[in-house]
Amino acid sequence: MNLVESLRDIVGPAGLVDPADAEPLLSDWRGRYHGKARAIVRPSSTEQVAQVMALCARHDICVVPQGGNTGLVGGATPSEAGDAVIISLARMAKVRDIDIGNDTVTVEAGCTLQQIQELAASVDRLFPLSLASEGSCQIGGNISTNAGGTAVLRYGNMRALVLGLEAVLPDGRIWNGLRGLRKDNTGYDMKQLFIGAEGTLGVVTAAVLKLFPALRAHATAWVALESADAAIDLLARCRAACGDALTSFELMSRSQLEVVYQEVPDTRDPLDGASPWVVLIELADPSHEAPLQAMLENVIGTALEDGIALDAALPASEAQSAALWHIRHVVSEANVRFGTSVTHDISVPISQIPQCLAQTEAKLLNAGLVEGARFLYVGHVGDGNIHSIVLFAHAVWAQVTDRDARVDAIGTIVNGMAVQYGGSISAEHGIGRAHREELSQYKSDVELDMMRAVKRALDPKGRMNPGKLL
Known part of the structure; x- marks a missing residue:
């Protein structure tokens, strides 16, 4: 069988990626993982x-689904063996339906998150998922990784935002579960199997x-704090005073902000201060008349009086508010420019x-693993998700000879402590290649057995995104 010719017959010449253009799809966003592929198709x-999946099933060929390739754990990168076909969903970006009365939109998996946000806005609605990569990440990837972002505190992650799915199973069968129902008590909720499965059970092709x-x-505030404990106190005060209007509560360490201000020219400190911690708070409401500014000023004013907050900046315009959010959104970009970050999403x-x-x-x-590095913290503290980062400058990292062992040792401590405190080793980034081996250390045998049973039932030969998750 000539695989490339068979694939071209299915997807046409425009759907087959030329090997000369393949490199960006064979590496992850951070450049840590590199692989090979037998072919890359864009149905x-x-x-x-379904036809591509059926062809691969007949010839026992592995498949790697890929969205915008913006993931942070290598979940969309093929292995170095080069034995897989990559299925990119980039050409599947149609809007199939908008149901205003039901407050739903049905889109194909290749739609970018920003496209869906703008579509919702055009019909006077909101799709609340918000990520730094929203201009390039695709909704199929967001679903497959159960993406979170800055508005989880109010709206939940992708599990809470998806009502129905369409997916192609490993044998090529199409499951149409595109139901826009908020109540459907008819047995197992099959869509939840695919949300967060990282492409290991099938290919998500559309969603409601x-x-x-x-x-x-809207009302936004940038608040300087002395400690992380003060952030927890302020969060409780905001929840009590603002209720459902509290949309975002983002925590950043001074060490992280210094890297941003150094590496991204169009950023500056709103307070010109040196507080150890800062939180970015946003309130929002559908009503123009909501007294959000007064509500936020009151809670912050009380926090200042009680010594919980050190200082605060409340922007007076949308442009000023956008500038604050820009600081938050360029964190990953700044860290990449500065050096090599060993990041954990706990x-x-x-x-x-x-x-x-x-x-x-x-x-x-104490373990001597972070000499010359900086500790950075940034996260959606309102839902307990913190990105714990050990950042090595390029020159420092170049002198590290045991890089893989160093990364593993740092991960063992960071993730081990998270679990010790009743937490998880992955809040929103997923497992992918980066944390596959660790997963077996932190999940119980019973839970792993249940996950493997689901995998065997849908993908008995283990052809879907091999080497990821399980």
Whole structure:
């Protein structure tokens, strides 16, 4: 069999990626993982995906689904063996339906997150998922990794935003579960198997997504804090005073902000201060009349009086608010420019965040693993998700001879402490290639057995995204 010719017959010449253009699809966004592929196809329809999957099934060929390739754990990168076919969903970007009365939109997996956000806004609605990579990440990848982002505190992650799915199974069969129902008590909720499965059970090709009322009133604050404990206190005060209007509560360490200000020219400190921690707070409401600014000023004013907050900046315009969010969104870009970051996407109970971070930092220092590096923290503290980062400058990392062992040792301590505090080793980035081996250390045998049973039932030969997750 000539695989390339058979694939071209299915997807046409435009759907087959020229080997000369393949390199960006064979490496992850951070450049840490590199692989090879027998071929890369870009189907334009679910039927074409099904035909490609059936062809690969007949000839026992592995498949790697790929969205925008913006993931941070190597989940969309093929192995170095070069025995897989990559299925990119980039050409499947149609909007199939908008149901205003049901507050849903049905889209294909290749739609970018920004495209869906703009579509929702055009019909006076909101799709609340918000990520730094929203201009390039695709909704199929967001679903497959159960993406989180900055609005999880109010709206939940992708599991909470998906009502129905269409997916192609490993044998080429199409499962149409595109139901826009909020209540469907008819047995197993099959869509949840594919959300967060990282392409190991099939290829997500379309989804029915929830829409929400457009947000017309906003209030934003940049608040300086002395400690992570103060952030937890301020979060509780904001929840009590602001209720559902509290949309985002983002925590950043001074060490992280210094890297941003150094590496990204169009950023500056709103307070010109040196507080150890900062939180970015946003309130939002569908009503123009909502007294959000007064609400936020009151809670921050009380926090200042009580010594919980050190200082605060409340922007007076949308442009000023956007500038604050820009600082938050360019964190990853700044860190890549500065050096090599050993990043961990942990979650712990909110009350345990300060103690967990402090003890983890002490352990890493005692172990002698972070000489010359910086500890950075940034995260959606309102849902317990903290990105714990050990950042090595390029020159420092170049002198490290045991890089893989160093990364593994740092990960063992960071993730081990998160689990010790009742947390998880992955809050939103997924497992992919980066944490596959660790997963078996932190999941119980019973839970792993259940996951493997699901995998065997849908993908008995293990052809879907091999080497990822399980």
